[in-house]
Amino acid sequence: MTEIALRAWIAGFACLALAACASSGSRPVDFGSTEKAAEETAPLGGASLDLRRANMARMYEDLMHFRTALDDAEQRGDRTTQVALQHFVDAYIGMHLDPMLAGEWQSRHPELWGVDADLRLAKAQVLARMRERARANAVLEEVGTRYAGREDMLVHYPPGNQSPLGKAVQLIRDGD
Amino acid sequence: MRIGARIRLVLLGLAIASPASAGTESAVWSSYLDYAYVYSSADAAALRERLQGYGSEAGISLDRYVSEYFETLAPHESPDEESLQRRKAIAHLLLHLSKGSQEELEASVEAIRALSGRLDRHENAYWYHYILATRALERGNAGDFVQEVLDLWLTVVLPLEATYQTLDDLSLSDAPNSGFLAALPYVYENTARMIVLRSQEKGVDRDLDPLGAIVRLLYDGRVGAHPEVIPVAASSRAYLERIVGRMDGPESDVGSLTFTLALLEASKHHETARGLLAQDGLGAATQRALRTTTGAYEVAFKRARTVEGQCAVYTRVLREIGEVYVAKQRLDTEAELDMPFSIEGAVGVWATLRGEMAGDWKKLGYQNVTREQYLDAMRRLWEEIQETSLNVADYYLWRAAKEPTRADEYARAAARVYGRYLGFFHQYATEDGKSALPDSAYFAAFEASKGVGNALLAYAARPSSAEVVLGTERYRSALLLFPFDRELWPAITAGLGRHGRQSEYAKIVRPIAEHVARSRALSSWIDGSEPEAKRLSVLRTALADSEVLLYLGFAESERIPELDAQLDELRGKREALLREIAELGSRRDAMRAVSPEPVPAAPDETGTDDLADVAQKLADAEALLARTEQQIAARSRALPLWKETLATDGLADEMRARRDHPVHVLLRRMYHEGRPMETRND
Numbered sequence A: 001m002t003e004i005a006l007r008a009w010i011a012g013f014a015c016l017a018l019a020a021c022a023s024s025g026s027r028p029v030d031f032g033s034t035e036k037a038a039e040e041t042a043p044l045g046g047a048s049l050d051l052r053r054a055n056m057a058r059m060y061e062d063l064m065h066f067r068t069a070l071d072d073a074e075q076r077g078d079r080t081t082q083v084a085l086q087h088f089v090d091a092y093i094g095m096h097l098d099p100m101l102a103g104e105w106q107s108r109h110p111e112l113w114g115v116d117a118d119l120r121l122a123k124a125q126v127l128a129r130m131r132e133r134a135r136a137n138a139v140l141e142e143v144g145t146r147y148a149g150r151e152d153m154l155v156h157y158p159p160g161n162q163s164p165l166g167k168a169v170q171l172i173r174d175g176d
Numbered sequence B: 001m002r003i004g005a006r007i008r009l010v011l012l013g014l015a016i017a018s019p020a021s022a023g024t025e026s027a028v029w030s031s032y033l034d035y036a037y038v039y040s041s042a043d044a045a046a047l048r049e050r051l052q053g054y055g056s057e058a059g060i061s062l063d064r065y066v067s068e069y070f071e072t073l074a075p076h077e078s079p080d081e082e083s084l085q086r087r088k089a090i091a092h093l094l095l096h097l098s099k100g101s102q103e104e105l106e107a108s109v110e111a112i113r114a115l116s117g118r119l120d121r122h123e124n125a126y127w128y129h130y131i132l133a134t135r136a137l138e139r140g141n142a143g144d145f146v147q148e149v150l151d152l153w154l155t156v157v158l159p160l161e162a163t164y165q166t167l168d169d170l171s172l173s174d175a176p177n178s179g180f181l182a183a184l185p186y187v188y189e190n191t192a193r194m195i196v197l198r199s200q201e202k203g204v205d206r207d208l209d210p211l212g213a214i215v216r217l218l219y220d221g222r223v224g225a226h227p228e229v230i231p232v233a234a235s236s237r238a239y240l241e242r243i244v245g246r247m248d249g250p251e252s253d254v255g256s257l258t259f260t261l262a263l264l265e266a267s268k269h270h271e272t273a274r275g276l277l278a279q280d281g282l283g284a285a286t287q288r289a290l291r292t293t294t295g296a297y298e299v300a301f302k303r304a305r306t307v308e309g310q311c312a313v314y315t316r317v318l319r320e321i322g323e324v325y326v327a328k329q330r331l332d333t334e335a336e337l338d339m340p341f342s343i344e345g346a347v348g349v350w351a352t353l354r355g356e357m358a359g360d361w362k363k364l365g366y367q368n369v370t371r372e373q374y375l376d377a378m379r380r381l382w383e384e385i386q387e388t389s390l391n392v393a394d395y396y397l398w399r400a401a402k403e404p405t406r407a408d409e410y411a412r413a414a415a416r417v418y419g420r421y422l423g424f425f426h427q428y429a430t431e432d433g434k435s436a437l438p439d440s441a442y443f444a445a446f447e448a449s450k451g452v453g454n455a456l457l458a459y460a461a462r463p464s465s466a467e468v469v470l471g472t473e474r475y476r477s478a479l480l481l482f483p484f485d486r487e488l489w490p491a492i493t494a495g496l497g498r499h500g501r502q503s504e505y506a507k508i509v510r511p512i513a514e515h516v517a518r519s520r521a522l523s524s525w526i527d528g529s530e531p532e533a534k535r536l537s538v539l540r541t542a543l544a545d546s547e548v549l550l551y552l553g554f555a556e557s558e559r560i561p562e563l564d565a566q567l568d569e570l571r572g573k574r575e576a577l578l579r580e581i582a583e584l585g586s587r588r589d590a591m592r593a594v595s596p597e598p599v600p601a602a603p604d605e606t607g608t609d610d611l612a613d614v615a616q617k618l619a620d621a622e623a624l625l626a627r628t629e630q631q632i633a634a635r636s637r638a639l640p641l642w643k644e645t646l647a648t649d650g651l652a653d654e655m656r657a658r659r660d661h662p663v664h665v666l667l668r669r670m671y672h673e674g675r676p677m678e679t680r681n682d
Helices: A003-023 A046-076 A079-101 A113-129 A133-146 A165-173 B003-017 B027-034 B044-058 B062-077 B081-099 B102-113 B122-138 B142-169 B176-201 B211-219 B237-248 B257-280 B284-303 B307-331 B343-355 B371-402 B404-428 B431-436 B441-459 B465-481 B488-497 B502-518 B520-527 B533-543 B546-554 B557-594 B611-646 B651-657 B663-671
Strands: none
Touching: A046 A079, A046 A113, A046 B142, A046 B211, A079 A113, A079 B142, A079 B211, A113 A133, A113 A165, A133 A165, B027 B044, B027 B081, B044 B062, B044 B081, B062 B081, B081 B102, B081 B122, B102 B122, B122 B142, B122 B176, B142 B176, B142 B211, B176 B211, B176 B237, B176 B257, B211 B237, B211 B257, B237 B257, B257 B284, B257 B307, B284 B307, B307 B343, B307 B371, B343 B371, B343 B404, B343 B431, B371 B404, B371 B431, B371 B441, B404 B441, B404 B465, B441 B465, B441 B488, B441 B651, B441 B663, B465 B488, B465 B502, B488 B502, B488 B546, B502 B533, B502 B546, B520 B533, B520 B663, B533 B546, B533 B611, B546 B611, B557 B611, B651 B663
């Protein structure tokens, strides 16, 4: 295992530990708002905004593929693949997705909030399939906080369809 | 400026500036090694050719350059140890890939491991994981291979992707200082080739499923998405499309990459074997190819975790079995091929699929497909079961004809194979399950039923009484399934004849004819001018006539002139009778005028005609005329109808040749429209 991958997995386990704390009621106050470099958290414009949107859209598609792959492995009863994918997806989330989702502003930016909400719901779906129900619920809680008052906005859920954000959150919470 | 042009420009400058010589760094080789991601996925022969060309350009072959520079002088003189180490690892890798040398691969691994502390540089990380993945494949270690590819994706692909698109939009992805970022399209391509092609070449045919997610990512807007860098036709896009299509379709094992690759490999071997079979017959090379194909299907079957996967394998492997039997018959050869697959196994898989038709069919593996696709998979498996059964049985009939001394043995083997299909058919061709059967299943049941009759009544040398009865009964069942095969009607009389039961013909066939005459499905087919309506109309009219039925059973087409002549004779006889009656009538009238006494009961002993005698002759002649008129009327009506049926010959052959023939649909409808119960359970 490479050093970087090892670090990523350690980060993943750290997230797991945090999620466990969150589910037990001792969630740290700064959860979800980890300190970031200024250029990563500040609102963007022009090409940078386009890049952010493109990256978020790409990651959404990636998560949908992970969701399919996890579903398939579950259906086949292929535990080896499930475990390998869970580690991989965990590292993916810890190394690449969470830094992308850390900023507060993108959930308020009219050009990004749609894909931001989709991405968060996709993350919750993938976590649920990884049997990380507590972490999935934490993501959904954060969506509820970030999008309070905007529960009627349409999001891409279930895949291939659209539904109001509030309903989508409830459906995922109920077991998707 | 694209990468190829960049390399050429750089090399031109370097070649002018620093001509190479053994023992010193070659600027030409350094450049080619830095851009090795462009060509490292070429096959061994193409790679050897490239390296030879580059060696000529550099003035030193790569082998010599490695031994004389990297292994000796470089460690002492190079100021850039990181680049040196990476190039050395790449050089050894290229030598391994071009020559298959394990020592070169180990040297490559050793060299790249020296950079394990510098994997924050994407170029280092790419080669690190790529080389270790290559070694994992060489060792057949699927777990390590999967891990290296996943690490490569996390630590190389994703970081590069985050900025590549923007630079590409600004046409900066190929700028000289864009560095390894420009390699992203090649990283996609090389990763794809390693997963879907090289893994199979190296025989890594298990535990690849975690990479199914990566294959989906590669297919989704990555491989083939940069045609200005790698033309789509030169990329693995088309193959990925096929793989992802298979993973998502009904010929899958719930999206398993391992299974999909295994089945695709088996299909490739199958195509090769088919080509050899067509070209060289069943020679040694073809038999080897067929064994390889069977082995590959066996691997795919072992990889299948669901019934969906088993169904996909059986659907293909049955085709191979059928092809072998057809070839053995066509080429008159006795090649023996051990097949670990059987028709019974396929029937078992089909039965499992059928068992969940009204239940949770998705749990059988069809999670990602529609119900129609699930049913279609069943129909395709059924078609292969029916085709293979018919081919195998036909082979046994051929053997029976070829070896008269073993005719009984082979004929009974054929009857068993046909009978197994009939049992399968009658068990599942039910109202509630008919959507899982292909339209051609009904005609195949006809062929199997007729085949049993043929096997026992025509091919077997000494059938038992029970077999004669069974054969005759199967002929009758065949006609119920497909009453439009004119050849089968006389076969029934022949079968009955072997048992001295010709008199039962009419009783046996009348219900079949009535079924045809009453069939609403056939009526609407003809009224709607559906395909073959005219031909079918002729047969329906003929079957509605009881005298035509007798012609169908007892007459032979070669005897048509004789039958026509007999009709002419009857007409001549009628003319003669008319004349005789007229003459007798005149005589009687004349005698009555001369002798008004009552007519005696019998002629006198002199033998001369008296009135009573003439009257009797007249009565006889009139009775004969009435019978002759009847015969003429019947034959005048039935004979042309029967002759018309001769023109309908060939429909069965056409349907046998085309499993999508439209009349298959009609047979299905006729079967399910209140058909007599006895054929469902016999």
